[in-house]
Amino acid sequence: MGKGFFISKTVAAICVVAAIGAAATIIALSVVYDQEKSKNLDAPVTTAEPGTTTQPTTPSTPKQPWQLYRLPDSLSPVSYNVTLRPQLKPNNDGLYIFSGHSTVVFTCVKETDLILIHSNKLNFTMFEGHHAVLRGVDGASAPSLKTSWLEVPTQYLVIQLSSPLQAGSTYELFTEFVGELADDLGGFYRSEYEDDGVKKVVATTQMQPTDARKAFPCFDEPAMKAVFHVTLIHPHETVALSNSMNYVYQYHSLIIGDATRGTSFEPTEIMSTYLLAFIVCDFGYVHSDPGAEILIRVWARRKAIEEGQGAYALEKTGPILSFFEKYYNISYPLQKSDQIALPDFSAGAMENWGLITYRETALLYNPTVSSNGDKERVATIISHELAHMWFGNLVTTRWWNDLWLNEGFATYVSYLGANYAEPNWNMKELIVLNEIFDVLAVDALTSSHPLSSKEEDIMKPEDINALFDTITYNKGAAVLRMLSSFITEDVFSKGLHTYLEEFKYKNTVYQDLWKHLQMAVDETGIWLPHSVEAIMNRWILQMGFPVVTIDTKTGNVIQKHFLLDSDSGVNRPSDFNYEWFVPITWIKNGAAEDQFWLLDKEATNSNMTLGADDWLVANIDMNGFYRVNYDSENWERLLAKLGTQHKDIPMINRAQIIDDAFNLARAKMIDTTLALRTTEFLKEEVEYIPWQTAIRNLDYFYLMFDRSEVYGPMQAYINNQVEPLFKYFETLTDHWTKIPDNHTDQYNQVIAISWACKTGVPGCKELTTTWFKEWMQNPDNNRISANLRSTVYCNAIAEGGVVEWDFAWSMYKNATIASEANKLLRALSCTKEPWLLNRYLEYCLDPEMIRKQDASATIVYIASNPVGQSLAWDFIRAKWDLIFNDYSGGFSFGRLIDGVTRRFSSEFEYKQLLQFKEDNTDQLGSAAASLEQALERTKTNMDWVVLNKQPVLDWFTSQIPPKDY
Incomplete structure (x- = not known):
C-alpha cells in the first residue's frame, strides 16, 4: 500500500522555518498588489505588465509556439514548490486576493x-x-532572460532566452504573483456561507480541466506529471x-x-496539475478510527458536522475503498482520504487525489431530512470519485480527447462500488x-x-470543457459495461x-487498456470473434449505435445506424461505415439462449425463428448498447405477454421494451400507437x-402536447394507469404512515x-396540500416524509399562490441542509403564476x-414548467451576454440550452434558435454542440408532431370514454 512520503521531525522543523521565510516574501507581495491597483482584477489580468510587450498575432504569419494551445515537448516538469496566501477578507477595493510564489x-x-x-x-512581480x-x-x-510577456489567448507566460537550454540539464523557474480569489468557481476561488449570521469565506480549488494555471504558473496538461510541495x-x-x-499529522502552527x-x-x-487541491477553511470533520491504515476524514461546515451530516459518507467511504482495492488488486496509493463538502462548487464532485471536493448535496446526508435519492446520490458519487483514485489519478489519460475513458469508467464502476456498500439497492x-x-x-x-476524438481536434479550453457531457460519462459507462459483460467481470478486473x-504514475491512451484486456482474455481462453480493440474501436471511434431488427419468421437479423430523425444524413464520416460488432443476447420463451455476434450488416440465426406461441426478447438486461426492433408478429406476442404474465419478461427488459418502442416510433420505424400500447x-x-x-417517455408527449387538445384524453389515460399504483402504495404504507422497505x-x-x-387521481392533491399547510402552520416541525418532500412541495406550490411560494422561499433561504434547500x-x-416565475428568474442572476x-x-427547472418555458427562453436570450461572461464558472451552458429548448416543436421556435445562434456566434463556448442538438431536436419534434x-x-380518446375527460 502506498504510504506517501514520511520525513523526520528535524527535517519538518527545517521546512517550517523555510515556510516562515516564504511567508515573509508572500506578505511583501500584498504590497506589490497595492502598487498594481490600477489593474482591475475583475477583468482578465493576463495582460502584459507595463514596460513589456505583447507579441502581435497576424493571420499572415506562421504560428509561433505561444500561439498554439498545446505545450511543446521541449520541457518536462519534475517538481513544484508552491506557497500561497489567500486573503479571506476583502481589500480596500472590495476584492479578495491571493498572493504567492512558485x-x-x-x-x-x-x-x-x-x-x-x-x-x-x-499578475507577476517583475525581476529586472x-x-x-x-x-x-x-x-x-x-541563460539570461531576453524578454517575457503574457500571451492572453493561449494563457501562457512566455519567456525568450538569450541562449538555449541544454537537453538533459535541469533548471528551476521562480515566480511571484497575485491573483483574485474570485467567486467564479474555477482555479483558486472563494466560497461563502453564513454561520449563525456571520459571513464565512472558504478558499478552495477546482483545477479540472485547465484552471490550475489560475492558481500558479504551471505546465497545465495531464501528461505533464510532477511532484508538488x-x-x-x-x-x-x-x-x-x-x-x-x-508534516506532523496535526497542522503546524506558526x-x-x-x-x-x-x-x-x-x-x-x-x-x-488538474488533480491538485488546497483549501483554507474553519470546517469541522469526522474521522475514521485512529488505528486505521488509511485516515479517512469527512469535512464540512461545523454545524453540518455537529448535526451528523458527514456520518453516512464516513461510514461508506471505508468499505468502498476496500472494494476498489480488491477490484483493482492494488492497494490505495495514499495515506489518507479527505472528502470535503463545499457550499459553492460547480461540479458534483472532483477527484483531487487525497482531497476530494463535493457539492454539499453530494456528500452530506441527514436521515431526518434527506431522501433515499439523496442517500443514493452520496453513495454513487463517493464511489465514482474513489474509483478515480486508481483509474484517472494513479494512471492518467495522456490528453483530454480520451476523457471518456476516465469518466465513463468511473461512472460504470461507481455502481459496482455503491452496490457493494448498499447490497440491497439493486444498483447494478x-x-x-x-x-x-x-x-x-x-x-x-x-x-x-x-x-x-483526435488529439488535434481538442485544443482550446472550451473544446475540452465541451467534452464533459452525457456522451463522455454515460455512453462511456455503457460501452465499458457491455465490454465487461461479454468478456466477464472477472476478466475485465484482471485486465x-x-x-x-x-502504467502507474504514468499516462496512457485507450489502446493501452485494450491491450491489457486482450491479455486477460487470452489468458482465460474466452472466445471473441475479433480482438478487443477491433470490437471496441467501432463503439468509440464512431458516434451512434445500431438498431438490431430481428425477423422471428426467418431468423434474419439486420443492423442499422439508429437515428431519431431517420430522414437526416450524418455528415461525420466513419471508417467503419456505421456498422458495429454487436453482441446479441436473447431470451426465448423465458429461457436465455447462447450469445450471438452480429458481425456484418445482416446475418441469419435459425434459433431466432419462432413458432406460433413463442416469444423472443433480445438484449438481456440491456447489457448491449443498442436498440431492438422485431417483426410485427413478435411485437404482438410481447404485448400479449406483458398484458397477461408480465413478470415472465425480466424487469429490465420490460423497461427496455417500453424505451425501445417509444424511440423506434419517434424514428418512424414502428407506429406510435404500438409504443403507447407497451x-x-x-x-x-x-x-x-x-x-x-x-413516465420519461410519456413526458415527451407532455412536452409536445400539453398545450394542445391531446392533453385532456392523455391525462385521462395516464390517470387510469396510475390510480392502481397510487392505491397500491396507499395500502403498502398503511395510508401513507410508513416508508416502504425496498429502496x-x-x-x-x-x-x-x-x-x-398530476393527472387528478381523487384524494392526491388534497393529501399533498394538507401536508404542506400543516408545515406552514408549524414551520419548525416539518412532518412530511423526506422521500416525498420534492413532490409534495411542488404540487402544493402549483396549487397555491404567492403565500405558499413566499413561505417556501423563506424555508429555502433558511435551510441549513443542502439537500433540503435543493x-x-x-x-x-x-408555481403557475407567471409573475412569480419571472421574479424567480431574476433571482437566478443574483448570487x-x-x-x-x-x-x-x-x-432549467423553470423551463420544465409549461408556464415558465417561454419565460425562461426569453430570459436567457435577453441575459446571455451577462450569463456567458459573468457566470462562466458556474453555468453548464450546454445543459442550460438543452433544458430550455426541450419543448421546442414549431417553425417559429426553430427560427428563434437560429437567430440566437447567429446573434451569439462568438460567445457560445461549450453550448455550441448543445445548440446544434437543440436545432436538430426541434426539427425532429416538428416533424413528429405533424405526423x-x-x-x-x-x-388516447379510444382508451377513455368521453365522460372521463
Whole structure:
C-alpha cells in the first residue's frame, strides 16, 4: 500500500522555518498588489505588465509556439514548490486576493531558447524587467532572460532566452504573483456561507480541466506529471488542507505577523496539475478510527458536522475503498482520504487525489431530512470519485480527447462500488435507468459525437470543457459495461490490474487498456470473434449505435445506424461505415439462449425463428448498447405477454421494451400507437424501473402536447394507469404512515403520488396540500416524509399562490441542509403564476439570492414548467451576454440550452434558435454542440408532431370514454 512520503521531525522543523521565510516574501507581495491597483482584477489580468510587450498575432504569419494551445515537448516538469496566501477578507477595493510564489523544477528534453508555462489571470512581480527568475540545477548554467510577456489567448507566460537550454540539464523557474480569489468557481476561488449570521469565506480549488494555471504558473496538461510541495499561509483560526498529509499529522502552527500560520504538506505522488487541491477553511470533520491504515476524514461546515451530516459518507467511504482495492488488486496509493463538502462548487464532485471536493448535496446526508435519492446520490458519487483514485489519478489519460475513458469508467464502476456498500439497492440494475436510457436518446442525434476524438481536434479550453457531457460519462459507462459483460467481470478486473500496474504514475491512451484486456482474455481462453480493440474501436471511434431488427419468421437479423430523425444524413464520416460488432443476447420463451455476434450488416440465426406461441426478447438486461426492433408478429406476442404474465419478461427488459418502442416510433420505424400500447400493462406493474421508463417517455408527449387538445384524453389515460399504483402504495404504507422497505419501492411511491396528483387521481392533491399547510402552520416541525418532500412541495406550490411560494422561499433561504434547500429550489419553479416565475428568474442572476452553482439548474427547472418555458427562453436570450461572461464558472451552458429548448416543436421556435445562434456566434463556448442538438431536436419534434398528433389523439380518446375527460 502506498504510504506517501514520511520525513523526520528535524527535517519538518527545517521546512517550517523555510515556510516562515516564504511567508515573509508572500506578505511583501500584498504590497506589490497595492502598487498594481490600477489593474482591475475583475477583468482578465493576463495582460502584459507595463514596460513589456505583447507579441502581435497576424493571420499572415506562421504560428509561433505561444500561439498554439498545446505545450511543446521541449520541457518536462519534475517538481513544484508552491506557497500561497489567500486573503479571506476583502481589500480596500472590495476584492479578495491571493498572493504567492512558485518554483518549478524542470528538465530540458530538447534544446530550446523558449520557455512556455501556463498562466491565466495572474499578475507577476517583475525581476529586472522580467516575470521570472531562471536558475540552473545540479551545475547547469542558466541563460539570461531576453524578454517575457503574457500571451492572453493561449494563457501562457512566455519567456525568450538569450541562449538555449541544454537537453538533459535541469533548471528551476521562480515566480511571484497575485491573483483574485474570485467567486467564479474555477482555479483558486472563494466560497461563502453564513454561520449563525456571520459571513464565512472558504478558499478552495477546482483545477479540472485547465484552471490550475489560475492558481500558479504551471505546465497545465495531464501528461505533464510532477511532484508538488505545497505551503499555505492562512488565518490562525483556520485549517489548511491539501492532497497530502501535513508534516506532523496535526497542522503546524506558526504565528506570522498578523495572526497567520503556515501549513506545509508532504510531497504529493507524481500527478497531473488538474488533480491538485488546497483549501483554507474553519470546517469541522469526522474521522475514521485512529488505528486505521488509511485516515479517512469527512469535512464540512461545523454545524453540518455537529448535526451528523458527514456520518453516512464516513461510514461508506471505508468499505468502498476496500472494494476498489480488491477490484483493482492494488492497494490505495495514499495515506489518507479527505472528502470535503463545499457550499459553492460547480461540479458534483472532483477527484483531487487525497482531497476530494463535493457539492454539499453530494456528500452530506441527514436521515431526518434527506431522501433515499439523496442517500443514493452520496453513495454513487463517493464511489465514482474513489474509483478515480486508481483509474484517472494513479494512471492518467495522456490528453483530454480520451476523457471518456476516465469518466465513463468511473461512472460504470461507481455502481459496482455503491452496490457493494448498499447490497440491497439493486444498483447494478439502476445504472440502466440512470445512465443508459438517457444517453441512447442523445446518441441518436446526428449532432452527437464519437467517444474518442483526435488529439488535434481538442485544443482550446472550451473544446475540452465541451467534452464533459452525457456522451463522455454515460455512453462511456455503457460501452465499458457491455465490454465487461461479454468478456466477464472477472476478466475485465484482471485486465484492469495489469493495466494499472504497468502504467502507474504514468499516462496512457485507450489502446493501452485494450491491450491489457486482450491479455486477460487470452489468458482465460474466452472466445471473441475479433480482438478487443477491433470490437471496441467501432463503439468509440464512431458516434451512434445500431438498431438490431430481428425477423422471428426467418431468423434474419439486420443492423442499422439508429437515428431519431431517420430522414437526416450524418455528415461525420466513419471508417467503419456505421456498422458495429454487436453482441446479441436473447431470451426465448423465458429461457436465455447462447450469445450471438452480429458481425456484418445482416446475418441469419435459425434459433431466432419462432413458432406460433413463442416469444423472443433480445438484449438481456440491456447489457448491449443498442436498440431492438422485431417483426410485427413478435411485437404482438410481447404485448400479449406483458398484458397477461408480465413478470415472465425480466424487469429490465420490460423497461427496455417500453424505451425501445417509444424511440423506434419517434424514428418512424414502428407506429406510435404500438409504443403507447407497451404502457397498457402498467396497471398491473409495481416495479420502479418500468414505471420510471414509461413516465420519461410519456413526458415527451407532455412536452409536445400539453398545450394542445391531446392533453385532456392523455391525462385521462395516464390517470387510469396510475390510480392502481397510487392505491397500491396507499395500502403498502398503511395510508401513507410508513416508508416502504425496498429502496426502489420508495422511488415508485414518489411516482405514484406525483403522477396521481398530476393527472387528478381523487384524494392526491388534497393529501399533498394538507401536508404542506400543516408545515406552514408549524414551520419548525416539518412532518412530511423526506422521500416525498420534492413532490409534495411542488404540487402544493402549483396549487397555491404567492403565500405558499413566499413561505417556501423563506424555508429555502433558511435551510441549513443542502439537500433540503435543493428540493425547495426545484419546487419553487412549480408555481403557475407567471409573475412569480419571472421574479424567480431574476433571482437566478443574483448570487445573494441563488448561488452561482445553482443558477443554471434553476432556470432549467423553470423551463420544465409549461408556464415558465417561454419565460425562461426569453430570459436567457435577453441575459446571455451577462450569463456567458459573468457566470462562466458556474453555468453548464450546454445543459442550460438543452433544458430550455426541450419543448421546442414549431417553425417559429426553430427560427428563434437560429437567430440566437447567429446573434451569439462568438460567445457560445461549450453550448455550441448543445445548440446544434437543440436545432436538430426541434426539427425532429416538428416533424413528429405533424405526423403523430391525430393518431395519438385518436388512440388516447379510444382508451377513455368521453365522460372521463
